[in-house]
Amino acid sequence: MTEQPAAPAAPTQLDNPTHHFSMRFSSTPRGARLARRLAAVRLDAWGHLYDSTAHDDVTLIVAELCANAVRHGHVPGRDFRLVLAGTPTTLRIEVTDTRAERLPTARATAPLPESGHGLPLVAALSTRWAWSPRADGGPGKTVWAEYELP
Template sequence: MTAQPAQQDPVTVSVFTQRFSSTPRGARLARHLAAHQLHAWGVPYGTDLSDALTLIVAELAANAVAHGRVPGRDFELRLTRLAATVRVEVTDTHSGPPRPPAPGDVRPPHPLDEHGRGLLLVDALADRWEVVDREPLAKTVRAEVDTEDDRGCAGH
C-alpha cells in the first residue's frame, strides 16, 4: 500500500512590477499605483496595513529618486503578495554611496535635520527589510510586512 501525499492548499502569489522615472513625480506615481494595487489585492485603502505599505513605498521611492538617481535611468517598484506577507522592493541603478545603512544600523537624525527619517519609518513599519546588491550596478531595498496580524487585509 502506498501512502497518499498530503493535500496542500494552493498558494497564490500576485506580483506587480512597474518602472518609474527617477523624479519626484515618478515617486508620487509609484505611491499612488501601489495603494491602488494593494486595494485590488484586498488590502483596503485607509487600513493600517495599506497605510504602512504605502508609506514604505513612498519612502523607498523617494530614496531611490534622491540618493539612487542616475540620469536617464528609471527605478523599479515590485510588490509581491504572498499568503501572509506583502513584499515591497525598490531597485535603483546606483550601487555606490550613499548606501542605505543595514537594518539595525539606522540612527535617528538630529532633531533639526530636514532629512534622514525615511529608513527609520521603514524600520518601524516593516517586519523585515534589507539592502541587496544587484548586477549590473544596482541595489534593491526590500521590505516585508506580515499580513497575519489583522491590520486590515481581506481574508485574514
C-alpha cells in the same frame, strides 16, 4: 523596530506569491509619486482596503523607498523599479535603483534634521528590511522590506 542591515543581505523572494506587481518609473519626484499611487491602487485591488492599517503602512513604505531611490539612487537617464509581491501573510516591497555607491542606512540623530526619516520609518513599519546588489548583476542595489499582515 528592526535594526539597519550591516551588510548586504542575500536576495530573497517570497515563496509562491499570490499577487505580483512590477513596473519601472522615471527617477523623478513625479515617478516616485506615480509609483506610490499605483501601489495604493494595487493594494486595494488585492483586498488591503484604503484606510486599513496594512494599506497605509505599506503605502508609506513604498513612498519612502521610492523617494530614496529618486533622491539618493538617481542616475540621469536611468529608471528605478518597484516590485510588490504578496502572500496571504506577507507583503514584500522592492525598489531597485542603478546607483551602487550610495548605500542605505537607518540612523537616528538628535536633534531631528529636516530629512533622513525615511529608512527609520521603513524599519519601524516593516518586519524586516535590507538591501542587496541587483539580482540581474547590473549596477545598483535593491532595497526591500517585508510587512507581515495581521
